[in-house]
Amino acid sequence: MIAHYPDCTNAVRCLCEIKRYLRLIGVLILTLSIELVGVKLSQSLALSSDAGHLSIDLTVHITSLIVALKVYFGGESKVVRRVGLAIHILLLFFIAAVIGIEAFERLETGGYHIEPKTAILFSVIGGLGNFWQYRLSGGAHSHNETHTWLNIHILIDLFYSGVAATSAFLTDVTGLQIIDPIASMILAAFLVGFGLIAIYNIVAKAAFFS
Numbered sequence: 001m002i003a004h005y006p007d008c009t010n011a012v013r014c015l016c017e018i019k020r021y022l023r024l025i026g027v028l029i030l031t032l033s034i035e036l037v038g039v040k041l042s043q044s045l046a047l048s049s050d051a052g053h054l055s056i057d058l059t060v061h062i063t064s065l066i067v068a069l070k071v072y073f074g075g076e077s078k079v080v081r082r083v084g085l086a087i088h089i090l091l092l093f094f095i096a097a098v099i100g101i102e103a104f105e106r107l108e109t110g111g112y113h114i115e116p117k118t119a120i121l122f123s124v125i126g127g128l129g130n131f132w133q134y135r136l137s138g139g140a141h142s143h144n145e146t147h148t149w150l151n152i153h154i155l156i157d158l159f160y161s162g163v164a165a166t167s168a169f170l171t172d173v174t175g176l177q178i179i180d181p182i183a184s185m186i187l188a189a190f191l192v193g194f195g196l197i198a199i200y201n202i203v204a205k206a207a208f209f210s
Contacts, residue, residue, distance in 0.1 A: 100189075
């Protein structure tokens with residue numbers, strides 16, 4: 001089902017769906033680029049976790065765009081959905097492992113220092129970018145299950161930005177650098193959980209996007 005924007009002039013055959021995903025991908029790439037600069041400047045692992053989840057969501061957006069193109073031109077989208085889901089799950093576990101290992105090493109050895117005010121600034125900017133995505137994703141009259149999953153992912157991005165900003169704020173207030181790796185381990189655990197949920201959808205429902 002194609003979801004149409006209010007200004008759509010052709011409700012039978014249009015490019016609303018494709019435009020939606022192109023806009024989302026553009027905003028996501030912009031937000032991710034800004035957050036990566038923030039990670040470099042602040043050395044915040046929690047902010048890095050947020051950026052990691054954004055990079056995972058990029059695969060979801062690209063998969064959704066390819067599916068929309070397939071549907072528009074009357075092609076088969078099942079293979080694209082399955083490949084996209086497989087890449088998505090692998091990235092969830094890979095980034096969770098990278099973040100988890102780094103967080104554990106920071107907790108064990110110390111020797112790190114984050115700039116909390118910088119982390120707060122870029123986390124807030126990231127949150128605004130994610131909210132922009134949410135507004136773009138919710139801008140159509142009708143929604144299919146793909147849109148529902150996209151909105152869930154974007155809301156999770158907002159949650160990650162909130163956790164990164166909160167941990168940076170607490171670090172700034174208390175001076176306890178240990179808060180950042182602890183928050184990062186929690187976010188990494190969430191990534192593992194999301195991966196397990198995706199696998200459950202494959203086993204129980206035979207599809208993630210429909």
